[in-house]
Amino acid sequence: MIILxxxxxxxxSGILLGGFFVALAxxxxxxxxxLDTVNIAHxxxxxxxxxxxxxxxxxxxxxxxxxxxxMTPFFFALGWLIYSAYYQFFERTSAQALRGxxxxxxxxxxxxVVLIMVSGVDHRLVNAAYIGKSFRGAVAGIEFSVxxxxxxxxxxxxxMTLGLQAFLDRSFFGRATRAVHQDMMALSLMGVDPVTVKRxxxxxxxxxxxxxxxLMIIVIPIEPAVGRVFIGNVFxxxxxxxxxxxxxxxxxxxxxxxxxxxxxxxxGPSWAPAVSFSILLGVLAFRPSxxxxxxxxx
Amino acid sequence: MTxxxxxxxxxxCVLVLVLAFVLTQIGVNNFFFFxxxxxxxFVMIATAWNILGGYGGYIxxxxxxxxxxxxxxxxxxxxxxxxxxxxxxxxxxxxAGLLGLFIGYFTLRLRGVYFAxxxxxxxxxxxxxxxxxxxxxxAAGISILPPRNPELLGVMIVDRKGAGIFDNNTEFLFFxxxxxxxxxxxxxxxxERGKLGRGLNAIKDNEEAAECMGVPTLRLKxxxxxxxxxxxxxxxxxFPNYLTFVDPxxxxxxxxxxxxLAMPMIxxxxxxxxxxxxxxxxxxxxxxxxxxxxxxxxxxxxxxxxVIFVVAAPHGIVGWFMKKN
Numbered sequence: 295m296i297i298l299x300x301x302x303x304x305x306x307s308g309i310l311l312g313g314f315f316v317a318l319a320x321x322x323x324x325x326x327x328x329l330d331t332v333n334i335a336h337x338x339x340x341x342x343x344x345x346x347x348x349x350x351x352x353x354x355x356x357x358x359x360x361x362x363x364x365m366t367p368f369f370f371a372l373g374w375l376i377y378s379a380y381y382q383f384f385e386r387t388s389a390q391a392l393r394g395x396x397x398x399x400x401x402x403x404x405x406x407v408v409l410i411m412v413s414g415v416d417h418r419l420v421n422a423a424y425i426g427k428s429f430r431g432a433v434a435g436i437e438f439s440v441x442x443x444x445x446x447x448x449x450x451x452x453x454m455t456l457g458l459q460a461f462l463d464r465s466f467f468g469r470a471t472r473a474v475h476q477d478m479m480a481l482s483l484m485g486v487d488p489v490t491v492k493r494x495x496x497x498x499x500x501x502x503x504x505x506x507x508x509l510m511i512i513v514i515p516i517e518p519a520v521g522r523v524f525i526g527n528v529f530x531x532x533x534x535x536x537x538x539x540x541x542x543x544x545x546x547x548x549x550x551x552x553x554x555x556x557x558x559x560x561x562g563p564s565w566a567p568a569v570s571f572s573i574l575l576g577v578l579a580f581r582p583s584x585x586x587x588x589x590x591x592x
Numbered sequence: 593m594t595x596x597x598x599x600x601x602x603x604x605c606v607l608v609l610v611l612a613f614v615l616t617q618i619g620v621n622n623f624f625f626f627x628x629x630x631x632x633x634f635v636m637i638a639t640a641w642n643i644l645g646g647y648g649g650y651i652x653x654x655x656x657x658x659x660x661x662x663x664x665x666x667x668x669x670x671x672x673x674x675x676x677x678x679x680x681x682x683x684x685x686x687x688a689g690l691l692g693l694f695i696g697y698f699t700l701r702l703r704g705v706y707f708a709x710x711x712x713x714x715x716x717x718x719x720x721x722x723x724x725x726x727x728x729x730x731a732a733g734i735s736i737l738p739p740r741n742p743e744l745l746g747v748m749i750v751d752r753k754g755a756g757i758f759d760n761n762t763e764f765l766f767f768x769x770x771x772x773x774x775x776x777x778x779x780x781x782x783x784e785r786g787k788l789g790r791g792l793n794a795i796k797d798n799e800e801a802a803e804c805m806g807v808p809t810l811r812l813k814x815x816x817x818x819x820x821x822x823x824x825x826x827x828x829x830x831f832p833n834y835l836t837f838v839d840p841x842x843x844x845x846x847x848x849x850x851x852x853l854a855m856p857m858i859x860x861x862x863x864x865x866x867x868x869x870x871x872x873x874x875x876x877x878x879x880x881x882x883x884x885x886x887x888x889x890x891x892x893x894x895x896x897x898x899v900i901f902v903v904a905a906p907h908g909i910v911g912w913f914m915k916k917n
Contacts, residue, residue: 334708334712383903392649392704393906395651396651396853396902397903399853400895400898400902401895403894403895403898404899407888407891407892408892410888411889519846523716525712525716526712526713529713530713533706533709562724564731565724566720567716568717571714571716571717574710575698578699578702
């Protein structure tokens with residue numbers, strides 16, 4: 295019975311954790327999946343967002359989620375700038391992928407060091423009414439608890455992801471982004487500037503870092519280097535879900551969340567980072583196109 | 593005379609090695625060997641990275657992972673039964689080479705970015721594994737005492753009183769890493785001039801075209817990953833003896849990854865001299881900066897310089913001296 299109780303609790307927190315992972319990975323799913331820009335600095339930008347949320351919260355007492363919403367336009371602008379530079383220096387001249395990767399790796403490193411210099415390597419937390427308490431209940435004799443901080447992250451991430459998915463599915467801009475993914479040339483023949491579409495889409499992808507960062511500092515204590523741990527997670531999610539598929543990302547994040555939660559419950563939390571990597575390697579070896587992917591993997 | 597000219601690179605190698613040996617014998621302040629070790633180790637790491645990254649165009653973010661495998665293989669061997677340093681290096685290199693083969697087999701058939709991502713995640717997972725492995729110290733780290741009077745083939749190598757070849761361990765390790773670095777550069781140059789290097793270059797330019805022309809792409813990539821990985825492993829295996837205290841945070845530090853990438857990129861990736869120049873230059877600057885400025889600022893400068901070079905000077909320093917074609 296105790297095993298069952300552990301299992302149910304792990305499952306609940308896994309689903310909630312999956313919601314948090316969706317928020318982390320959705321921006322990368324747009325940048326990497328739809329635009330083919332391998333932004334390995336994405337998790338580090340999320341950490342930067344988390345630090346902004348921390349400073350807004352500790353200085354002005356703003357609720358972290360509200361802080362995340364406030365930061366979104368700034369991250370959008372940052373994304374616009376980064377993609378403009380990336381396009382100017384690498385894509386336009388069709389430089390080797392190697393240099394683009396090195397560029398983002400450099401950005402990752404610079405962001406991390408700047409964060410260390412600004413705030414030191416201490417772990418940071420935020421204060422809000424819903425952090426630290428849990429909802430407890432019992433069904434048929436099985437007790438379970440739902441921490442409010444995970445629940446709030448799950449709800450916010452869900453709203454953000456479903457909103458983005460609806461936007462990309464329904465709006466003209468969303469269709470244009472998909473078109474850029476399929477055939478840039480055809481899009482420009484239809485009278486749409488593909489580079490502008492890509493700039494905006496990359497901006498949206500990076501814009502999610504504001505809210506994702508706020509959720510990150512709600513869910514875990516952060517320090518500048520914590521982004522590295524999530525690189526494996528976000529890429530495992532995007533690759534498992536299939537490049538270019540937002541619903542795939544959603545499903546994959548849930549799978550990873552549940553798997554990590556089960557592993558940390560039954561084998562200990564220090565083994566959790568190994569889960570994402572095993573999934574990533576397994577997917578690359580046996581089904582490189584992912585669950586719902588249509589893209590070319592070669 | 594012509595045979596001498598033909599082997600002038602090899603002669604140069606021997607000359608540099610002799611120079612390193614002489615340096616250890618004339619009683620220079622020990623700190624220079626300590627700092628010099630770090631620089632020469634970077635020459636080796638950058639050269640190893642460049643075999644796959646520079647010639648083949650497959651970027652490896654997992655340098656720290658390969659180094660860590662080397663280091664922790666050495667530690668495990670010391671813990672197990674006080675194995676001496678040469679077998680440590682050989683077995684460390686073997687393990688890291690196997691790791692390269694394994695990762696390469698799973699990801700090199702796909703687009704290059706997947707290999708890069710997998711290697712980046714690899715370092716983190718290996719760190720997780722070592723954190724949970726108490727035999728080699730776990731997350732708390734482990735102290736390694738270098739043997740007091742190591743011997744090799746019956747010859748005493750280090751003795752404080754002057755009976756050995758070297759007066760202290762740091763001098764011995766400096767000489768050893770110099771020999772290994774020179775060997776790595778020789779391997780890189782041999783690969784560059786041989787069939788393997790030309791095949792890798794073809795892969796970098798256009799993989800599909802190379803495959804259509806009959807280049808065995810997967811096999812060449814796997815060979816390059818294995819060689820590159822095992823050289824990194826060898827550079828890592830000597831590390832515990834140098835540091836005398838190793839914990840997962842040091843052994844799997846991301847700094848290695850950015851250095852291994854930045855040094856060839858700044859020096860120039862298409863020829864063996866590029867990573868050597870990059871590593872000597874950046875390594876020395878970093879050693880000076882760590883002492884005089886701060887360690888963090890030094891990393892920031894490294895990141896900024898890398899981005900500038902990637903954007904503005906794709907052929908690195910060597911590119912400045914080459915004719916434009």
